[in-house]
Amino acid sequence: MNINSGLSIVLTYYKGEKYIFHCLDSIFRSYKQSRQLLKKEVVVVIDSMEDAERIADEITKRYLAEDILLIINPENLGVANSRNVGLKKTQYSYYTIIDQDDYVKDNYFTILEEQLDPSVALHIINGVFLYHEQQKEIPIYYIPPDFRVKSILMQTTTIYTPGTVIFNSNFINKDNAFIDASAKFKGADDWAAYLDIIFRLDRVNFKFIKEKIFVYRLHQTNYSNNTGEMVFSSIAVLDYLAKKYTIHKDLVLRAKERYNFLYALKVEKQRSLHIFRKFPGIFIFHYFTSLMKRDRINRLIFRLDKIRRGIR
Template identity: 25%
Template structure:
């Protein structure tokens, strides 16, 4: 008899028919199996719906909704879960086989931990990049300036209940960051397994890149206003982190300005600038 994991995997899917089967197999091939996988089709097109119809495993349920965004999809899937633990997995990403086993062990043994993530690698143009990304995790103080976690992580169902789920107003992005802040502000910690047990797919057009390029200030302003008391209570830590980020950006800019490539490029552009000025 196989050990019970007490894990339900929630997998939102929006037009990810090319990748969803890899995500599905990554959870079915875990050394500690999930009790159930709930795929939430968020109004995908015909090609993805055709792929989803072909998924026929005993412990996988596919539900459908009109396109309402990832927050609504996750919340609707989690409402159906009957396990203590929830694992988020976007339909275009995947976990290594040992993640659930190692993450469940952490939650079972450490009552103060509400969320378990891990180091990860990125997949770009069908090639896994060798750089390992190492989110910090920890307490809420580590999340004031940047998201120091991973959107695809294992967490306690009661954490989701305590914060009333994902904020469905954050349809444009950064909902994971907000979700982790909300949970950690309740006194929970996020544990990071220091192994690259997850692969994040980078696509040319993605919700994450759109959020960063087009809605960054708007979303960060919303986060600050929503958690204003938290930021004020941790003002010194917030300020220290902002000073550090500002100093790092200045150093990177200076390094770029002093680089050989920049100097050569600047010399090449001199006659064009003169011509532009002369034409005006």
């Protein structure tokens, strides 16, 4: 790795005082424990109008000696647009987005110093799910994930949070990298960004970093807990992509059928026989074919590990 390269971290804040300082502490602590061969900067975009000035003052006071840039939005812009605002201010070729309630492990920068590869477009890093109420951790990936058009569209690969992806701006432009695909439905904006990237580049070369250096905190306010919202948001993303691109239309339609299937299965809780009659191909894919895909294997091991560890 070129020791003159650096990592830009964009962190958006919205009513997250409970978590934000723990996240920032983890970043700066990890950096101090590394050899500091990889330069870093942290850009915090405050999108919470109610407490913006107070949080900005507290961040300034706590991290006076750190390399941190504070931006206060003039009005609430939403998470996708706030991320884009932050990315416009970054200077290094590597960039990542960390949500305010997640954080990094102490070896985060040490591992990145050793393993970031300038020849690849993005890195997927491993980490753990932290079950906040129980304070128990479980790995995100047991086997390496994939990052291809079909695997991301059909979600046989799941990227759970943007903090587990590090982009290389020599391949993936920072400008408007994140998409607010639906003004009405939120939750799948990260997925929209990954799909937009992979549609533009067709094939993205990537590297998986197996060490568990990131923490994705699971709690009751995670968007992913609202199944209906996530399904509607995902369908809105697919409609957006179908209008924007002419490529991969068959896959987009198949992915949309999958989300209609998931709505019937998980939200409406229709009977299996009725669902099979309505979505026979997706039913077979979901319950049989996809079981051989990497992410479904990951999820199966994940469920067994949860049972073993007594995580509910």
